[in-house]
Amino acid sequence: MARSATSTSPREPQLWKVRPASTRAQKEWEAAKKSNPELMQAERVRLTERPLDRSANPKRTHKLKGELAIRVIAGQKFEQWQHELTGAGRIWYCPDKESRIIWVTRVSLRHPNETS
């Protein structure tokens, strides 16, 4: 049966809010946005809609491990994730799954040290 045009799907995704976890993160986001607006717009959409989706191929979204696995923000513990924006660029963020807030902790268009 056709769905009413006015009905809302119960499976409609709930969007995430994207916020800076520090003034540094805010400045880095703005600098990256100025440097590559299309890239950062696409990243904002990704963080808003599917920040924990790891299905992209090649795999570019990672949940950090070991001593980097957990980050404390305002006294609360969150998982720490990393997404490869480009070959050189990275963004680090912590999802608050209860409040559906993505806390951006760092943005860098420079590659961290290679370890291969």
Add this chain to the structure above:
Amino acid sequence: MRASISRSAFQATDLQRKHREVIDQARNSGALIRDKDGLVLLLQPAGDIERDRYVSDLMADVIRMTAALRNHPDQRSPEQYGGLAWAFALSNESQSEFVQNLSDQLLISQHSGYVETLEDLLGDWKATAQSWSDVELRKDLTKELKNPLVDVEL
């Protein structure tokens, strides 16, 4: 699930005479083909073999790394970790955690035949090693952020 290999072997001449039957068995569970000199060959999907080699190569690396971790940290080198040399960049504590994580996941993947979770795990640890190896970044990613900008939306 891992495919079990059929016990009955085809003859080499069956590759022509019963080619459909041989191919079907190869696709389903692996086909054994006995050559004229008695050597038994295995025909099975290449993807299965590649996956098994990938898992067994990683298992060998885990054994190497586990052996290296028995040495004092000063007596270790990345070469001792084989294909996992990149993990040398992790802290000592994380190296032990990594090799334990990897061992556990390898057993699961070997049993299930699925390597996606294994690849995710390796990707997560590689990303961690990259970030950890940058001393300034490491310091930053481990410190508490006390004043998040609760009213700012990016």
